[in-house]
Amino acid sequence: MERIRRVAVAYYENLPEEKKRYARFIFDEMDKNRDGQIDLDEYVEYLKKHNNTIFTDPSMFRALDKDGDGSLDFEESITLYYILQSGRALFCDCCHTFLADVYFSCFQCFCLHESASTYDLCCDCYGGKKFNHHDDAIFWDNCTLLSKSRSLALGAPIENRRNVLEKIGTIADFTGMVVSGAVFASSFGCSIM
Numbered sequence: 001m002e003r004i005r006r007v008a009v010a011y012y013e014n015l016p017e018e019k020k021r022y023a024r025f026i027f028d029e030m031d032k033n034r035d036g037q038i039d040l041d042e043y044v045e046y047l048k049k050h051n052n053t054i055f056t057d058p059s060m061f062r063a064l065d066k067d068g069d070g071s072l073d074f075e076e077s078i079t080l081y082y083i084l085q086s087g088r089a090l091f092c093d094c095c096h097t098f099l100a101d102v103y104f105s106c107f108q109c110f111c112l113h114e115s116a117s118t119y120d121l122c123c124d125c126y127g128g129k130k131f132n133h134h135d136d137a138i139f140w141d142n143c144t145l146l147s148k149s150r151s152l153a154l155g156a157p158i159e160n161r162r163n164v165l166e167k168i169g170t171i172a173d174f175t176g177m178v179v180s181g182a183v184f185a186s187s188f189g190c191s192i193m
């Protein structure tokens, strides 16, 4: 989680004032009893209300609660804000743990099958071979996947490139390899946003 936390703080620091106020607004909305802290009940209630039930697992709350005091202060809530805003929440397709740091993705599902969703695994499930996936699957960790994908995108026909780039942008943003798609947009000479 530490990496996402750092990305979230950097992301937040670069937000325009209006968006920072919005982050504060969300925090206040979650903090029902106005004690300046979000406890597990407030957290679950807010997410259910906004149909984000994939996050309501207490393990996610514990991961966000950096100092482990059982509630989220504003700073800790920024990570959640970032994950919600970026829509980059990934969960292990085998054990459903939140993929906070390094994880493995099926290269074929990620890059080659246009419509299929990605297939991602936590290190435990991948290392312990606990998963069932198509036999010819090639797995890369998310950092390696990024550089492999770049070569693939550059080799792809122009009309497919945008699609590949969007997927790379998603994984890159999520893993904190870049904070905004602009880095990719400029290195590929086109806009992906």
Ligand SMILES: [Ca+2]
Pocket (backbone or CB within 6 Å): 030, 031, 032, 033, 034, 035, 036, 037, 038, 039, 042
């Ligand atoms: Ca509260």
Ligand SMILES: [Ca+2]
Pocket (backbone or CB within 6 Å): 065, 066, 067, 068, 069, 070, 071, 072, 073, 076
């Ligand atoms: Ca805390």
Ligand SMILES: [Zn+2]
Pocket (backbone or CB within 6 Å): 092, 093, 094, 095, 096, 097, 121, 122, 123, 124, 125, 126
């Ligand atoms: Zn897993």
Ligand SMILES: [Zn+2]
Pocket (backbone or CB within 6 Å): 106, 107, 108, 109, 110, 119, 133, 134, 137
């Ligand atoms: Zn696959």
